[in-house]
Amino acid sequence: MLTNYIPLALMMMVAIGFGVIMANLSKWIGPRKPSREKLSVYESGMVPIGTTHERVSVKYYIVAMLFIIFDIEIVFLYPWAVTFDKIGAFALGEMFLFIGLLFIGYIYVVKKGALEWD
Amino acid sequence: MNNTDFIAALPLIILAGTGLLILLWDAFEKTPSRAPLILTMAGAIAAAIVAGINMTGPASVAFGGLLYDNAFSNFFTIIFSAATILTALLAERYLLEEEVLVGEFCALILFAASGMVMMASGADMLVIFLGLETMSIAFYVLAGLFRTKTESNEAALKYFLLGAFATGFFLYGIALIYGSLGTMNLVAMSNIHSVTTSGPMLLLGLILLIVGFAFKVAAFPFHQWAPDVYEGAPTVVSGYMSTAGKAAAFSAIVLVFSSMPAGALAGGAAKIQIVIAALAACSMLYGNIVALSQTKIKRMLAYSSTAHAGYLLLGVAALNATGVAAIEIYAAVYLLMQIAAFGIVALLEKETGTGLNLDDYAGLAKRRPWAAFLLAIIMLSLAGIPPFAGFFGKYYLFLAAINAGLTWLAIVGVVSSIIASYFYLRIIVLMYFREPLHADDGIAVKENNISYIAIGLASAALVVLGLMPGLLTDATGYFFK
């Protein structure tokens, strides 16, 4: 059964290898002549303002939370998607109910302005 | 899903459906009004009526072994509906005046109620777990309903962190039970004839399950969250959490433990019984003794709720027919007492957070004769003094313990009841025989008829059930038959 995962394992190895090699290739084969100017922080040619540890707005957090909740919904869509053809219209109805309930939640969230940025 | 399945799940569908309706209403309606509260009550009444009709019908298991539809589950459904109705009545003034989210509050208590119904009627641990989570998440949010108050936020965060931790224990317990019995289904479990070689895994699973439940009912070593949460949460929410939530957890404990296969524990049953009996004894003594020294009424009620969880655990330790009936009776009676007690506290407290000390209740009889009178009835019932319903509830629990051979536990229960009567009666003494400490009236001046109606109804029920305990014992369907 694990043989099913060999392509997956290969792809992961390629992905990791590609990332590591590409990120370090210039370091390995390129010449290194550091100077004060080169080592300074580069930010589109502008002089950097503030620290790198900038605080992120709390607004991101609620969006991230709502994302996770809908993410979990997707988890339940997945097994439905692979079997609903075997069970037929009944399964379709069930999924409509499932999503319908969450759609009410979505209406609530939108109407309450939780997704508005200001 | 066929007809019988639908009918069995109808109370659940009604409760959750009303919650959805309110949520939709709330999304489109901007001005706060009483409409969600009225809808909540209508939904709860409908659910209770359907459960009442189901109760008289034959017992069955719906959804192919997922949901019980019997006297036990429907009795608890009626209890939860009653708690929801009382909470909605009490919340009317409280919410509209403090301008908090009425629609969300109503939707959440209805979702919590549907979770409780699942806990009381789940025939599969999966359903019980989902019910527990639905209820708990609704409670976490309800505890933090007053978002601008620090205490409310603290209560919500504390409850959430500790509750999530307890859920972990609970889930691990389910996993181990599933691992050792091969099923999560209570019907299938009780069908297992015997376990040829029993190991400690099932025992460990049950103990982890007890830890999870003990947290939810705030029994002794897992009670630390209760005083802070009940104090910080909105008062009506505290009333709802400490009664209906507890009753739901107890119904689920009874369901799980009474479905354990007889031979599965192979001597472990006695160990489990000792564990539960020890929890019960510690909860009763600790809760009542610590409640003696409290100066704030909500904390006092919180510690006494730990003691009441102990009394109910006594029925679980006995786990015979009398014990189950006694748990049903006491859950119903305790719900009336505690919700009404918190209701009076909600009526007297001020927005600024004063009016919550015991001293504020001094001389209450002269200033608010009706509130004092009703609170006196509730306190006498909580103390377990006849002829109020609290006495009979305790009596059946102690009887069940003695029938199960746990006489020592019944004695501990009686002793702790005597300790408890001190602080319950002290409030009556304060109200009737002391002069007010503050000249400027430390308590709120609002008079609210709807709250009085709810508290009056609950108190009247306590008196009626106390004088005619047969009403409840017949409803449980086990006792005296």
Add this chain to the structure above:
Amino acid sequence: MFDIIFYIFGAITVGGALVTAFARNIVYAAFSLLFTFFGIAGLYIMANADFLAVTQLLVYVGGILILLIFGVMLTSRIGTVDIRVGTGSRWVAGIMALGLFAILCAAFFGTAATHTEKSADGKSQVVTSWATHATRPWSGSKWNQDATTEALKPKYGAPDEVKSNEGSSGTSVEIGTLFLTDYLLPFEVISVLILVSLLGATMIARKEPTKEEEAIAESVSV
């Protein structure tokens, strides 16, 4: 081969957890949690629970970890704070964790997985606890008689079967079928549960618009 892969995933999981527990910097702790989650997903695959593995990656790695790192970034100067607690409680916690480990080991190694069950003719039969799904007393329910009966046939992965279960199509089909048939009620209840979480998250975290802002919004929409 199977064992070697298992130990690799195990090492990734435990190593990530150790770094999470003992890192001085909370950012490192959060990121090393990634390896723990990933390792657990690998272990799920080894246990033939591919659906669980996908869920683990989708929800924990793709969601909860991101939220956690957001949480770290939202908090000012948290990266420089030493998050470890005092040594006294660390010893107590260590002893308790070891005790729990010992108890769990005792429970797992001291338990045999067989029991007897009443069969239809009233005789007792010995079954291993891993096989009881096939003998559920209600499996004659309506939904099992149609086309789904076929889909229900594959057994859950028992520990010994895992290695021999070559070419299995994975658990998603079984889980999907069970959700839509026998476990219909939990399936719909889950959506209520998610809805409650949605409502709670929105309610707790949302900023209540002040009176002036509402007035501005009104005037704009008019």
